[in-house]
Amino acid sequence: MAIRSRLAITVPGAVALGLLLTACSSGSSSTGSSSTGSSSSSSALGACPKESTSTAAPEGGGASTGAAIQISKTVKATDTSTSTVIDPTGPQIQCGQVDLTSHKDIVYSSPTTGGKKTDLKLDLQVPKGSEAKPLVVYITGGGFVTDDKTANLAQRTYVAEQGYAVASIEYRTIPNGATYKDGVADVKSAIRYLRAHADEYGIDGTKVAVWGQSAGGYLAAMAGTTNGDKQFDIGDNLDQSSEVQAVVDEFGAGDLSKIADDLDAATQKAYNAPGSFVNAYVFGPGSKKTVTSDAAANAAANPATYSNSKTAPFILLQGDNDHIISPGQSLILADALKAKGVDATRYVVKGANHGDMSFLGDPEAGIPWSTQKVMGTITGFLDERIGG
Secondary structure, eight states, rough: OOOEEEEEEEEESSEEEEEEEEOOOOOOOOOSSEEEESEEEOOOOOOOOOOOOOOOSSSSSSGGOOEEEEESSOBOOOTTSSEEEEOSOOBEEESSOOOOEEEEEEEEEEEEETEEEEEEEEEEESSSSSSOEEEEEEEEOSSTTTTOOOTTTTHHHHHTTOOOEEEEOOOOGGGGGGHHHHHHHHHHHHHHHHHHHHHHTEEEEEEEEEEEEEEHHHHHHHHHHHHTTTOOSSOTTTTSSOOSSEEEEOOOOOOOOTTTTTTHHHHHHHHHSSHHHHHHHHHOTTTTOOTTTTTHHHHHTTTTHHOOOTTTOOOEEETTTTTSTTTTHHHHHHHHHHTTTOOEEEEETTOOOOGGGGGGGGGGHHHHHHHHHHHHHHHHHHHHHHOO
């Protein structure tokens, strides 16, 4: 899953560097950028859109945030005794069977952070037809330092073709001066906006799921566990609900103080250091505080803290060979959710690395996540919880 933005990456034996990562094109000639966005249609049959990457150096970018992401050399084995293991072999997903209408660059919120206003946009794909479609809000990854809404077009298109309106959203990140509180507020703002404009876009606002990957998986988990908690409902369309009926969390974090527990010592040191991408997104850029030394702050940033009877059902998917986020993160959160009575199922994708590793020159890493087996697990869950 390629990411197009400026991201600081630390790889074993190398210094932090900036990468400009270019996601795939949708194949549409429409590139509108007005507050109402632009729309187009697609009906070409064939494989799902492929993404490409570029390693061109950006002008400035993520390295200036100090929020480098360490790639672990080793990964401890994860407990799968209470999880379902998926063997991600077999065919890839296919697209082009359903006509979609695409709306691009819709401004859904314009929050102010540190005195600077940011126009947050979303892209929306809706299957053609007269019936209102259940909504899936997709939240891309990016280590809390980038938020490219054009990423992962192939999987988003596939989900849309299964009968869902799929909105891919931007959210505030560390370079914006944001913390997780801002990111969660942005996800909820997008949900409220889309409910407010449900009739305009052919959305069934009574059926909403959040689906996130990596950093987006974390924000999806936070959005799902905070159903009914108004502290994150900030901004416009406050007459609309931000509650969701289902959560898909792919290789996301949960207990940030343990995010590197299954990884090597160098990665643990990097993640736990003041100013790391983990700590910067909790305490803000420039802070010297850490989640390992501030238990209260770590708890406030943990999705499990908020789970209760209103929490939406979850599925959590993670590779047992994840070199960026400890595979145990999904187990910790799944167990915590189930302890609170939440319907939560953890899936371990056998042999799979972190789903965003393809942008580091390892395109093989993304293959397991776009197989029919893995994506069928996700769409099967959506069908059960918000479909039809």
